[in-house]
Amino acid sequence: MTIKTCALSLLSVAALCSTAAARDQIKIVGSSTVYPFTSYVAEEFKAVTGNKTPVVESTGTGGGMKLFCAGAGLDTPDFTNASRPMKAEEFETCAKNGVTDITGMMVGFDGIAVAQSKTNGEIALSKEQLFLALAEEVPSKDGKSLIKNPYKTWNEIDAKLPNRKITVYGPPTTSGTRDSFDEMVMETASKKFDAYGDKKGKYKAIRQDGVYVPAGENDNLIVQKLTKDTAAFGIFGYSFLEENGDKINGAVVDGVACTSENISSGKYPISRSLYIYAKNSHRAEVKGMDEFFKLYVDDKMIGQKGVLKTIGLVPMTSEDLKKVQAAVLAKTKLTEEMVKKHTILP
Amino acid sequence: MSNQTLYLIFFGGLVPLMFIGYIIGKARAVTIRSKGIKMHSQPDQYGWFVALYTGLPIITIGFVGVFLYLFGIHAIPPFMLVAGALSAGAIALWLFFRQVDAKTRARDSVENFIKGMLLVASLISVMTTFGILLSIIFEALHFFQTQSVSYFLFGTEWSPDTAFLEGAGRSDAATAQAKFGAVPIFAGTFYITIMAMILAVPVGLMSAIFMSEYATPKLRAQVKPFLEILAGIPTVVYGFFAALTIAPAIVKFFALFGIEAQYQNALSCGIIMGVMIIPFISSLSDDVISSVPQNMRNGAYALGMNKAETIRFVVLPSAMPGIIASILLAVSRALGETMIVVMAAGLRPNLTWNPLEDMTTVTVKIVESLTGDQEFNNPLTLSAFALGFVLFVVTLIINIISVNTIRSFHRKYKVSTL
């Protein structure tokens, strides 16, 4: 009986002692928008180099930054995905916790499409029209005060728009996509209306009466909805529009069509840049970080003819890519000015 | 020195020390006994006596040290901790070894030690409840520091939009105050639960009556596995089925009547949750109905009632407390159900009577708040804990009522099953 107990306890000890000193698996956290692209590269990385596949977790941009900046120890992530540039406060937190050597890389662009069933043909909307359709409060007829949004059909907002019931499926408040949409469409459009007074240029409350329906991450369901409810619109990332191009098309916003070229050139008005940040201090301890980063920034991945384009990434122009590649391969350290200017180039 | 090495040293010291203690304790007892002296306990019990009391100081010091570190009270350098624990163990080894003689009541000491160990194991369940309570309350209190409790419980507007921005550091005086009125969310949870109950209670109860009253033992043995399979299906699978098959079927069905149903309607969740709960109610009610004494049924038959009447007017009323208890347990199960609603229900808090619209529940919001893009100390994330706290309290209350009902049922019939 004693021998058995001894053996059992020794075995369990051996099993528990699996915390490694140096790590051989890369840990990545961050934005759910960049997640599919980073996961794809992670898989490529394993196939091409034979290293262990990096673990990619979708925690959201904010959550990812928090984990990334929590410290420089090996139990913190090595990379973080972000659907926006790192903020000054986050950079400070990083520095305070000992994470001082960060290199950033731009992955590409993500356009936010306003999609509808293809059976409707093409439709052109302006940011203001979108805003008026979705805002919680809209200016009254005389433009002086605010009233609760009364619009139920698109032609009530503008007679040139079709007589379709306003239904919009969009990201929930916990999504970074929603954050970008709020900033780029709602806030920008609210600048045009004096009725908002001191909230002009900052108004982004979206109506809660069922016209705007927060839809989760389940894309299948959303396509089903758009094809069944042909009057409805969906607000999602461009990659999703690409995936289902046979069933849905994107509205032309402010006169610009939602295509890859328009997004990467910056003409399409609702687009944002995607980033990934690396913790340089981990490069010595964690196996494969250098190769992974090199693979990610390669033309084959994020270039104009790269693979990620086929899964919906809008790549940057070749000149911009060359600059980013130079910065990444030189392990350029992120500085406070760079963060303030929202760039990862020196 | 790395963690790994420290663990190895700790256990590499603990186990051999205990082993040595056992061996020498037993050997000494054997030696004393062979001299012809009558000993209180058996030799191997003396062995365990030494071994256990050698291990005790080592483990205690180890635990105390770890807890002091975790609570941030005092961080003892790990190497010193391990060394200290092992040396304490060695001292204990020597001390208890010296105690091995005829008069030492080793058997009783070992019994008490084991009893203590079992008690500690039992306390883990108590600690778990406390753990859940603590983890939720702490963060929920954080939430209530900035949001009003009464609005949370009674307000009807859930618009955390701007809370997201506060957390993201982009709000200012111009943004509207985030509102956290959880009534639509509670309403969604209760509505879906009620729909599930409307399906599950009659079907489950009737199935239970069939199984306990009408079915022959052979038929019962054949049918029971099916119900157990139904009970064993994981909820994520139910959720997938609801989203994939049931919801589109409902939409198509109502389209025949010209009524437009949402794809993420509450009805599909209600139906699937009801099916999930049927075996629950069925097996619990089955037990309760079977335990109603036979002489009650015999009395009814003697008075000329037929079987259905006996069941309706005699058996069911007497089993009613147990049945109500099982229904309450099923309700609390439905309230806490997550996967089905995450996959098939919507995200929009919606206060409505229309089951064909999308609505959301407490559990969906908890999952959404903890897996989204925002900051951790954001009121939206903390709202998950506040919602979790309400969920905990409600299921606790329902459970207490249920247990008390069963207890009074037992007292009434002096039945000892369940």
Add this chain to the structure above:
Amino acid sequence: MQEKNDNYFYIPQIKRRNQKAAIFKGLTIFSIVFSISFLVFFLVDIVRAGYPAFTQTYIKIEVSINDEVVENPYGVVNGKQLKIISRAWLRDLPLLIKSNPSWMNTKQEFWALANSEVDQYLKGKESRTSERDRAYVDELKNDGKVELKFNTLFLLSGDSKIPENSGIYSAIIGSLLTMIVTIAIAFPIGVMTAIYLEEFAPENKLTHIIEVNINNLAAIPSILFGLLGLAIFINFFGVPRSSPLVGGMTLALMSLPVIIVSSKAALKSVPASIRQAGFGLGLTKWQIVRDHVLPVAMPGILTGSIISIARAIGETAPLIIVGMIAFVPDAATSFSDAATVLPAQIFTWAGMPEKAYLERTAAAIIVLLVLLLSLNAVAIYLRKKFERKW
């Protein structure tokens, strides 16, 4: 009528009452039939959706192996073929060639994996393959170069962003590791608690508190255990996120009540005469429990534990909160590596847009159900075999 008035035992309402009784009985039968037919409908639907995933399309191609191919495998096939062959297969080609150096500078025939859109087309589902590509595939099929083979990738490879390359291997390993942790924690603690409560506990306040607690734990929604795992195991104890360790610890706490209750019942069913005989012979309580009561109650304890483990395997909600839905293509090799479990994999795949994941989700569900059914069957077999009538 004469007959009726003469018959002393005639009750006028008997016909109605018997009718009502028949309806009542009919309703109970209907309920059972409803439940069983729902189960059958459900199983049929899942199997129908899932069995296509067990076969996969392969296309026969001829490739000349040389150094260029190792450098750029995507150039080894022509444009038409590139659109129908899986990128994952081409990607793995260099490593395959490296392990077979004798192939260098020869022409080899391979059965290459087709990409998922072509696969869906051949299975008769909706597909995004263009008309031209479809015609090309049909042509190849007529030449006998296209075949549906058994999908070993599904069982042998882990998750992937490329649908035709994805499988449940890493999820199964993750589930296995998590279950080992769960059993290792829950079984000893659960059985020890049951022994304490049944054999040793005095009738005092503390015992009452413990029993009430266990009842409460059984009724707490599973997602709250996830919150506990997040707040205490990850944030406080610092257990690595997404690891089988933290998943197993959380599930162990969830499984405790069931193990305790069933072990208590098993211990209670051992007749008092055995214990009393032991006392009569002068054994201590612990010796009686260890050598006589426990072995006899063990089958019942094992049955209860297996059933509780079967329930834990299917749990998803708490594991989502502790982070086990990351993209983990590699199977975990230790308890602190990131891992995913089978139900979490099902949940992730259910939300993927590509249609090819739909059949894989259903197939994974089939695997999970088969696993659960076998566990339950083992438990029932144990119960039947070792059932003792005292």
